[in-house]
Amino acid sequence: MSTTTFEGVPTVGPSAAIEPSFLTSENTIGSWLFTRDHKRIALLFFASITFYFFVGGAAATLMRLNLATPEGLLQPAVYNRMFTMHGIIMVWFFLIPSIPTTFGNFFIPMMIGARDLAFPRVNLLSWYVFNLSGLVVLFSLVMGGADTGWTFYVPLSTVYANGYVLAAALAVFINGFSSIMTALNFVVTIHRMRAPGMTWMRLPLFVWAIYAVSVVMLTATPVLAMDTFLLAVERFIGIGLFDIQHGADAILWQHMFWFYSHPAVYIMILPSMGVASEIIPVFARRPIFGYAGMTIALMSIAILSFFVWAHHMFVAGISIYSGVFFSLMTFFVAVPSAIKVFNWTVSLHKGRISFDAPMLYALGFVLLFTLGGVTGLMLATLAVDVDLHGTYFVVAHFHYIMVGATVSAFFGALHYWWPKMTGRLYPEMWARSAAILMYVGFNLTFFPQFVLGYLGMPRRSYTYPPEWQSWNVLSSAGASILAIAYLLPLLYLGWSIFWGRKAGPNPWRATGLEWATPSPPPTHNFEETPVVSLGPYSYDPEDDTFIDQEGVSHAR
Amino acid sequence: MYHWIPFWPDTAAVNGVAVNNLYIAELALSALIMVSVVIMMLTFCIRYREGGSASRADRVRKTWHFEIAWTLATLVLFLILFVWGARTYIWLYRPPPADEEVYVVGKQWMWKVEHAGGQREIDALHVPVDKSIRLVMASEDVIHSFFVPAFRIKHDVVPGTLETLWFKANKTGVFRLECTQFCGLQHATMSGEIDVMTGPDYAKWLTSQGAEKSLAQQGADLFRAHGCSGCHGENSTVHAPPLSGLYGTLVHLQDGSVRRADEAYLRDCILNPRSFTVAGYPPIMPDFSGQLDEGDMLKLIAYIKSLGGNQESRR
Amino acid sequence: MPADTRPVPEMQYATLEQQGETAQFGIWVFLTQETIFFGALIFTYFLYRITYPHEFAAAAKDAVLWCGSLNFVILVTSSLTMVLSINAAAQDARPNRMVRWLIVTVVLGFLFLIVKGYEYYLDFQDRVVPVLDFVAKPGEGSAGELFWVFYWVATGLHAIHLTIGIGLVLYMLLWRIRRGEITPAYYAPLEVVGIYWSFVDTVWLFLYPCIYLVGRS
């Protein structure tokens, strides 16, 4: 049944019959809830994280409504709990799992020519554990929420906060297991399950990005798990390793927290970089500029991300020499990011660029990421950070990276791969409008916050002096546009499932292996294990042809 | 101070001027990077749009030259900023010899201020212009962060330690004081005013406060009340380290290590004496943790400092 | 599945070799994560121990050295019997020798838990249980309690890991081996369990000097 042809990786011979698509092969509820198919699990994750995205978004809406006037709308206690739950839910229940668990789950096996992830049961378990932690965080939210900020700084979180901090911390702890299981699966799959001919330097950049992010998840999450575990213990029994009364160090929590949570920022952004690197060559119809440089940049960001965490603590009372070291490292980590921005931009040079919705999202991603990046440099500069730390400047900066860039890339990926996932095309004009609306709404929401930050508005405040109202009103107005832009895709993508045009296997004329199967793909992805003979992105803009990864040329 | 739409905060201290200059330089560089990316992207997008007739021949092929050039250029620029930022940071966080010292205690949700002369304020701080002011800060409960936007200075106030910060205002006026570390329910209202006054006005203000005892005198009272004087007093027969002239000097500890007797050290010694047994003395001092609040602690430290010492060699 | 047929690889694998190798690689990736998890806990210990050496020495005197040492011997021995069982699985077509060594392993695992339980009992007698019943001994100040918090958290987490290990061995014994799924041709599942088991042992190698060898001189 099998033969070993390449690097000891065996192939699967042709199967007897063409299988039905993974969506329609079985239709019972049980066939979804107990599925081991990575594509179905991806859709399960997609449903879960979409739910949490809108829960977190609702909290954000309340916050922006409250901040439209200095007098506010919410009780201070409610506002504090809203921003805490917004942070916790958006970070751990949307951003971190977002691209890896959905598009990663769905497309990593397909892009490397495998029939499934290495451990499908672990993959399903990851979804259940994710939802278990989700139930715990929803319990915390429904009971009134935690009121510590998503960073859970001690001793506020251990002693002084009144909310359901224990439940929230446990939710984060449990959520870590889900992250680790997913990451482990990707690492093992990418190492062990590649199709014959799929060498490392022929991997699509999205696979590289997911690999980098999985390594970061795997090595950073345990520290957070231990940190939140100790927090939960201390909160539960009343004494622990962060107890200042017993001579413990309050800043230790921050060290361990940021040891995870700074790499976590890269967990959020690396997959989006992979998405942009997939989309831009397809719609520019030319190879990505500097493929090798891009892979090196991805991996060096992943490694360097562990050397910079204390830049969140420049004013926290750490040693000033330590601050100098971490600032230097932060400047270093900016270099590979700068390389990537440069390469994406040059990848447009002499292309044959069409502006379909995924491309609009990808270009938006590059611009928002660049602005987020340069403001990140300002925060990395020690003396300027002393001023800006803890103000709205920081809020604006990380929203540019985590929401502007990552969510743009998420929607880009969603539009790019939607035809493959569902077999249907969405209405293009609606999609382009949503992309533009999202870009405008985002900038209107968060750019004013840079100004507010330099003016000195502290983050996590439910009120502010009246002279700052004009900027806050602008920001709130932008947020309402953003909300519409986020809701729009729900409508037209939902519509397209039933009434959209049939997509065909390769609507974008892309080179990847995932496009070599029918849309939606059959349960086992490939009738026959593909044999790869080329790197990704073999597009030729001169005559608008391309060669897919199996080496087949396609005319225009 | 009030603008309809404020774009730029007041800059009212020498610290603020230094940070402001760096900020403007970074803003310019950021704008440069942003604009060049946007121009490049726009040019390519228009010129090489799908229907465009521009030639696609002779594409830039795989080459390292561009990447290396771009990397080096960005790295050099970044390193310049890094050095500038780091130098300013060290200057910001290393208080020079101070003209005045002020003690600040953060607690949910107020800033309590005590001047050396014993004058107390809440959520307000009166300081003279053109004098360098050194703040010694403690927290009674959670982590707070002392932030004056107009001075561009900020430092977290961490419970369990003493933190220091300094500034030198160069403009009179009233400026906002904030807490930028989320500290619980009323974090948003944990703000106050910094009132920078001319020298004579400040002197007038100090005398109008009606403080009876200076901070050091209040500390001396505590020193007696808690029985410290029984061992550390001038006429004590107990073999305990003398405190006069201690502040700022180097202390050799039993375990062979050496510590500078700064505020944080004095605080640690009072709260956890066994870890700081001074070389040549028996470990007999009782532990005062739980008996003194942060305000008392600052008074005791002010008293010990008033006994003389090496005031110049501060961190 | 009849006991004598070679098991079929899962759908996503082409061969059993690929499946077995992947499972072993998977457990190593998992252990990377576990190493960091326990390493982070020991980091907190490390920090406080260098900060409060005298307090920690005073506090750790109450740790029951003979229990910790006995458990050290038990665990290392159980790792050995686990390996002997895997060796047997690789060599013998009949499972007898493998099963025998596995039973010894699981008994040693339970023995560890019993000794640990007795040690906890002694700790209660000694009043070193933070929150419930804690009396600071002379010289340990307030920081000594940090040692005991670490002690309970670390040994508790280790015991949970060991219990999971016992569960896995029992799963092998009562399910996989009984169904004839572990054979010289395919014993990767047992090997994966064995690697996990030895890792739990490794954690104890570090907890032992952390807890029991402090403040003895």
Added chain:
Amino acid sequence: MTMGPEVDARRASALPFVIAWIVILLTAGISAWTAFLGLGIWAPVIQFGIALFQTALLFVLFMRLKGAPSLKWVFAVSGFFWLMFLYGLSMTDYSNRQSWPPAQASTRSQLQVDQDHR
């Protein structure tokens, strides 16, 4: 790799494992012994050194890293490697923070600075 004939050979003898077991117990005895000698700071250094050595034995022999593909080695070591980041880089802070660790501040460098100033 689990099934190649050469692997069977490595599985054949129990002797290396028994020797490793004896070595681990003996070194553990040494480790416990050092605790009573009053070696000060060296005691934990020796003890953790021995623990690392024992770990290496367990990893290489019991957990069968010997002869395993380099990929497994990489992941086996990377846990410890990443912990070095946590320990090492945190120490850039703790080793010379203003008030931490309370009794053991980096004394030598402070002394040096002090003498330079005088």
